Structures are given as structure tokens and as C-alpha cells.
Amino acid sequence: MASVSHDPGAQSAPADADALAPQVWPAGARRDEAGRIEIGGLDAVALAGRFGTPLYVVDEADARARARRTRLAFESAAHAAGTDVTVYYAGKAFLSGEVVRWVTGEGLAVDVCTGGELAVALAAGAEPARIGFHGNNKSLAEIARAVEVGVGALIIDSEVEIERVAEAAARAGRRQRVRLRVNSGVHASTHEFLATSHEDQKFGVPLERAVELGNRIRAHASLEFLGLHCHIGSQIFDAEGFAESASRLLAAHAALAAVEPLPELNLGGGFGIAYTSADTPQPIEEIADGIVSAVVEGCRDRGIPIPRLAFEPGRSIIGPAGVTLYTVGTVKPVPVEGGTRRYVSVDGGMSDNARTALYGADYTARVANRASAAEPALSRVVGKHCESGDIVVDVEHLPADTAPGDLLAVAATGAYCWSLASNYNHVPRPPVVAVRDGEARVIVRGESIDDLLARDLGLGASEAASEPDAATAVDDATGTPAATRTTTEGNPA
Template sequence: MASASAVPSVRPAPADPNTLNPAVWPEHAGRDARGVLVVGGVPADELAAEFGTPLYVVDEAAARSRAARLRTAFEAAAAGIGTDVTVYYAGKSFLSGAVVRWMTEEGLGIDVCTGGELAIALAAGADPARMGFHGNNKSSAEIERAVAVGVGAIILDSEAEIDRVADAAARAGRVQRVRLRVNSGVHASTHEFLATAHEDQKFGVPLARAVELATRIRGRDSLEFLGLHCHIGSQIFDASGFGESAARLLGVHAELVRLGPVPELNLGGGFGIAYTEADDPRPIEEIALGIADRVAAACRDLDVAVPKLAFEPGRSIIGPAGVTLYTVGTVKPVPIEGGTRTYVSVDGGMSDNARTALYGAAYSARLASRTSDAPPALVRVAGKHCESGDIVVDQEHLPADVAPGDLLAVAATGAYCWSLASNYNHVARPAVVAVRDGRARVIVRGETEADLLARDLGLDAAQDAGHGASVAAGAPAPTVSTAAEGAAE
């Protein structure tokens, strides 16, 4: 049982710790008559019984509707200033075959940044012509494959990539369309590691060099210059940063237009979501209109035509559609200076959600297997890993009677949780289950201990060595476990 705590809370205690804030939880989340969390029409206890915990759960209808809403918002805003737009889904947030199909069926292109992401998107049937390929250090093999399959745009992230991509395209007998990623100098109000347009970081080239480098791109017959690209960061709640970045880019865009065609401007992604009740992102329609108005005004001032626009949202689509289910194992009151901190430990942790450890990210959690009349108690939800920083939710109010065996749900885990997952402490990564209309299906199989053993080729050598020693000593050969047999195969 969680005890009362004198630890200062940065989050106000809710009147009812069972409520699900609709701004945070998936749009098809609620509770059934038993008080059990239901997502996409499927109760959490049924999901846990069938698939185990930890478990990533994605509300397919919510992901699709968010994709459609965002695409519609930007199409309407672009039409209002006399242009059109391409919206790419940023696969780094979470990519699987099913998600690729959802996004393409909702009219989005796919944005990838590694050969592995490209492979998944192609295998799922994405049209390479409607794909963008990012990355600050693309390998020669990645570039050659992107050119060979006809990726619609490769984003040049450095001066060196101009020649690398041009040479690969020339060898393939193709003209490769490219964008040039620049740093606008706009600092998004986000975590330092998420702000990607300031000068001292690994992505892009200085805006001051854009004309020079674009001229080099135009000098290569195997390249077609589409325009500039900029990404100012992530978890951004309004249009102001995007608008300022667009105005700066358009100043250079106007110079480039006088030297040749520049059909588009890609302003990246990074639209924020509500992880807790304290987060207040503006509606995407408002953000889209705000960016479009700033683009139109800058183009009028510069006396240039409004270019085609492009955006690359990921988190804002898939993040709120995801929930992670855990089973509570230990509830431990820990005396600290000024009071007691209650640790609620679950059967996952930083191996399935690294964002709290990486960025100090805040999340919301609720009991998923029941409701409770107990008063709210301030707790810290911790993982099972051998790290004191293995925290899933730093501060949350749960019913004071939270106990071992309870199911716990953490909201808004659709983005950058599965993507950043690891096997730390040899923990197998969880499955991903899609829910819709009362049905659940696995879209990414969870790992098993046999999977972990199968990759460890040293086990074969150890078994061989053990067998040899036993034979030399005249002893019977050791018995090999079923899991080890699977590894040896």
C-alpha cells in the first residue's frame, strides 16, 4: 500500500486518481463496468492475460484519425495561401509494417533515416517515390540503395553528401532529387537533445552556406535540387518557432529562386503532444494556419511565389495512440529527507521506455485492472533494471492502495518507446499489439529468452568446449537445455 508522502509534488493531486484525461489518453480509451481500462474496445486485463506484460498497445483507429486530421489541416492551410503540401510520417517515432500501411492508406508519405527503416517501409509496400531519406551519416550502401529503389528525395545533411549522392546517382544512370538540410538558428523551447536547429550540433549545414552548396548541387547533372529543409526540434506546442524558421529560410530561398527553380520548402516536424495534464499543445489546425500565414507574409515581402510545403510529423500522430501495460511487482516506501517516497516497481522500465532517463520526460499513469476509492498518493513508478535512474514515471498520483499484481498503464507511449527499446539486463523487448473495434492482433512479435540466446554465438563455443572436456575425462556429454538447443540451431 502506498503511504502518505511529504515529498513535494510538481503535479497537483487529482480529485479522482482513476480518471483518464482525454487530452492524454487515446481517444478510444475508457473503463468498463468493472473499472478496467479499455483501449480500442479491448480490456487491459484481457490483453495482459493473452500477451503478457510489459506490452505496447496501439489504438489503430486513433493513429489513423490523427494522421488524417493532421494531413487535412496542412492541406487546408496550404490551399489557403495558394500552394499544396506533402506530409511525411516520420518513421523514427515508431515504424512497423502495419504502421507503414496505416500511414500510406491515410495519404501520408514515409520519412526514413536508416537502411533498416527503408527496408521496413519498402517491405510494407510504401511507394519509394513518396519517401524521404534522412540521416547525418548515411553509408555508401544506404545511399546506393535509396537511389536504386527510386526514393523521392534524399536529404543532404553535409557538404560531403553532395558528391556521395551525385556519384551514386551517376553510376545508377539516375537523376536523384535532393533537399539540403540547413540550420536556421531557431532554438526550439525543448530539451537540449531535442533542439535540432541550433548551430552546435551534428545535423545539417549553416544557413549562411546554403546558396554556395545549392550551387554545387545544381552543378551536378545527376542531382535535382528541390529546396531547403530544416527541423527545429521536437515536442513544440505552437507555430511561433516554425514561423520564424520559415521566414529565415525563405530569405535564402528567395536568393536561390533568382538562380534557378526551387519548387519546395520542407519545414520538418516536431509538433508536441500532451504527456501530462500540464502539457497544452495548440490544436494542429491552429499550428498549420499559423505557419502558413507566416510563409505567405514572408513570400509577399520577398516578392517570391509561395513554394510547395512539406512537413514530417511522427510523435504527434503515433504518440497519443500508444499505451504501455505493466504489472506491479513491488511497492516500497523509502524514507528520505523531508518524508517518504513510495516506489511502485513494474516489470519493465528503461529497456522499453528510455525517454525518462534520457530527457527527464514526464508521463501519466493509471491503474488499468481496476478502479479504487482510496485517496490519491504521490508515487514514483520505477523499472526492474539495475540502475537508480530506471524511472518510468517520476511523479504520479495513484490510488493509495496500489499493490503487487495490479496492472498499470502509462499513456502516450506510442512514439520513441519501442523505437528506443533495448535488451539491457538481457530483458526481452515486449510485443506491440494493435487494437481496434474490440479486436487485438500482434503487429510486432515480442522477443523471448530463446531469441536472446540465439544471437550469442559464444554459447555454441561454450557447449563445444564443455563437450570436449567431458569426453576427455570419460564423462557423459552434458545435457543441453531446450533454449540452448534453439540457440545452437
């Protein structure tokens, strides 16, 4: 994972604090003639004025293009090797009805890991046969529901789930297709990986038990064993870790295939994206070619057929398509060793982006409502929550004239921001707005204070929320709670 650096000198000041690094921002992002950032053909200031801030903005065309490019990259590599492939969108990155329709429209299947995610995928029209269901602790009700609707694959994550899924399938009179999640002992993050013999984590079963448990799956008439599954990490920049993992899995795959055919091998996801201009992930085409080549070589060495392949990208599809807009509230200079760091406080924070606090994630921020000729100044973008760790961007160089009322855009927030959002400090979650070809529409409604009060039955919430006043009303057309969100009227242009 990326790390938060508390060293002010860890990132050098950019030559241009207004520049939008193309690998970080959505493909259509640019500054217009007035210096304002545009996303999907729409002025960020206009978006903030219409929907308020904080605001999640997702470039639909960018997300669709990344989904399509990823599918084509893996299909090309697989077909060249004489096999086929299924590319799943990992819904945990960000799942909504519209996003399901985008990715399935671009030919992807959908990967879910809870009953709630399954419900969203089904409600959005995803074909059950093209859904994979993950999870280390799937409830009996979730298993039964997945079997009932006919999901294409249930991923068995532990020994006990073999019996649970088999019994659910038998009761339903179905033969349920399953995969077995295996820990290959390969840990990958960014462009580095570590190969060990064991993994100490909650997911999957040890590699040395894969053959035994695979044969146990086959002993159940109600189960159809598709193959092994493995996920080695996140934010992976190249194919090296996947190649090592595939090599290990193929030994178990070959042993199982020697008994009866094993049609598939699922190597998971975790493909990385650029959060800053220093990040340089390989193009997805090179990653796909590298992984498939390793599988081909491993199969050739073992004298076995090349299985059908499957992959599960999420962040690499939706992450770069997202931008979060904030309004600056205060700017505070703080003396640090070697100079001064400015704390730029915005109207959101860890409730809409928990990744910096959770993982030490890096991000890129830019003033969105204007261009600036001011020198870049060492800055830390922080939120409004009552936590010292409420940091959105740890180290950034914003124009020295960044001031209250400015609009700030944080890039690459499409993945694991909305999906990890909370109501910490009773802050309502922002809406999600999709933009495309100069048009915007709300795809997830934002919350109001009334929404929060309505859940607190100790407040007589049913009466309190029955007649929202003008200060807390939500415009269903925009998803904007009037009194709980900041608009940019009067912001510097």
C-alpha cells in the first residue's frame, strides 16, 4: 500500500501547482480558459454550485473506457494463448445501480461479497450467471439467496463452507458452481511482492490443502468445481507477483486436473492506479500479457491444458474516474522543521475518504475554481472531523494563495471512498454525480441531517423527519441537502 509521509521534504514541489497529471485524473479532465477544472465537459464550480460540496463526481465515459480496455486487454492475451477469460468488476470498490449497468454494458461480469452487494447487482439487471459471490463469512441466508438466484460462482473461502454450500444447493435442487479460494503465499503491493510459504490472514485456505479440499468439493453431487481462486493484494503495478502466484497455483491445479478436468483458474485483481504523478503502473495490456504468458509457461512445463482464466479488477476501472470536490474553510500555517506547512481544512474528510487514515494512502489535490500564478506551498489537506488523523491529502503543494472559499478537487477517489464512507461526527454522506458529455445526474442521493435523525428512534425520529423544514430539505433532483452542504456561490472565480 502507499504510505503517508510525514516528512515535508518527501515530495518535491511541482513546477506547476495547477497542472493535472494525465495518469492521475479522468481522461476528460482539463482546465478551461478561465482556469477552472472541467470533468466530463462540466465546470467543477458549476457542479459544486448545483450539488454542493463535498461531492463525489464520476466520469462515466472514463469508467466505461477503462472497463472496456481492461476486458479487451485480457481477452486479447487469453485468445492469443488459445483460451478464454471472464473479467469481473469487483463491486467492493464502488457499487451502485448505474455502475453495474456501465460495467455489464462493457462486457464485464460482477463480483460481490455480501448480500447487500448481491441485491444491488441483481436490482440493476446483472445476469445472475455472471455474478461471483465472495466473502470469508457468508451467512447461511446469503448462501441460500445466492444459490436461489443462480449466481454463476460461489467462492468457497473456508473448509466449513463446503458443507454449507453443498447443503444449500441440495435443498434448492441445484448444482451450484463453486471456486475454492487459496492462499498462494504471495503478498503483492505496488511494484513489490514477497513470496512466503504461509499467509496469516482471514481469507482462503492454505495452498497445501487445495487438492484435499478440491476433492472434497467434488465429492458433493450438488457442487460443480470450477477451479481455484487467489487474490494476492492491492495496488499492484506489474505482473510479477501474479506470475509467481500463478506458478504456485498451477501445481495444485495440475494435481486436481489429473483426477478430472478442472476448467478454470481465477487469479483475482488488485491492479494499481496512479494516485500521484510519481506513480507509474504498467499499462493493463502489459500486465495482462505478462500474467497470461506466465500461465502458458506453467501449463507447458506441467504438460496440462491452459485453463479458462478469470480476473477481478475494481479500483483500476472506477478509481481514476472519480474526483471529490470540497470547499476550503480555513487555512492555517503551522511551523514544521525546515519551514511552514499550511493546513487547508475542507468541508469533508475521513467520513467521505477514509483511505488516508486507514491505509496511509496518497492523493493529489488541485485548486479547481481558478488558475494561480502563486508559488507552490507545502500543504496538508485535512477534514472537519474531531480527529488529528482526519487527513485527506498528507503532502501536497498547493498555490500559496489558496484561501477560504476556494474549491478543491482531489483526484482518483472513485474507488473505496464512497464505499467506505461513514456518518462519523454525524456528517451526512455526499451524493454521487455522474458526468458525461456536458451533462450531470445524481446516481446516489446524498444524505441530509433529517436522514440521520430518522434513524435515531430515541429522538422521536418518525415525527422529527416527517416534515423536513427548508433548512434540511433534500432536492431529489440534485441530491443536495440544503443546510448540510456547502455551495460555492461567491467563491473566487
